[in-house]
Amino acid sequence: ALASTGIHPLDLAVWLMGCPPLLSAEGQAHSRFTGLGPQPPDLEAIRDEYETDDLVSGYVRFADGLTLTTESSWMAPEPVQGNGVEVWGTKGYASIGPLRLLSWGDGDYVDRTEEIAPGLAGSFKDTDVRLQRELMHFIDCVLGREEPLIVPREMWTVQAILEGLYGGRRDYDPANVPAFARG
DSSP states (O other), rough: IIIIIIIIHHHHHHHHOOOOOEEEEEEEEEOOGGGGSOHHHHHHHHHHHHHOOOOEEEEEEGGOOHHHHHHHHHHHHGGGGGOOOOEEEEEEEEEETTEEEEEETEEEEOOOHHHHHHGGGGGGGHHHHHHHHHHHHHHHHHHTTSSSSSSSHHHHOOOOHHHHHHHHHHHEGGGOOOOGGGO
16 A cells, blocks of 8 residues: 555655655555455456555654554545645644645734746646656756655665565665665
């Protein structure tokens, strides 16, 4: 559930947080689909071949008191499916799916989405244009014309989080990050 679909919002959340030093990750993976009662036809069709987790949840701690929680289920009902990311901080709140940017003002949250990202909220969806831009950026990186948006440290951090969530718990020493993932 997390390694196939939940990895994308997890990666985005780590990137939005600025990839702080990882301290620990713990979680649980559940595989309960085969024991459930009757399901919609599309799920019933795969029940006999099903051999993986269907729900992963976890808690991640970073340096400077930053934390992250994650949940991922590939069999969520369509009305609640989504790969949303929410970031809560001392200066406000941001969400992606839908895009929303809030900050404190006069003792309450003030929606600043249009002020910060005019016209972007309504178009913040997976589209062929966005996917084409990502592909062109990847090609430009391979050809050495651009630097990747995601760096090795971020990739290592997300992989380490996956290992912790699937492994029950892992603690990390920020001073012992592999050489390729430093910087």
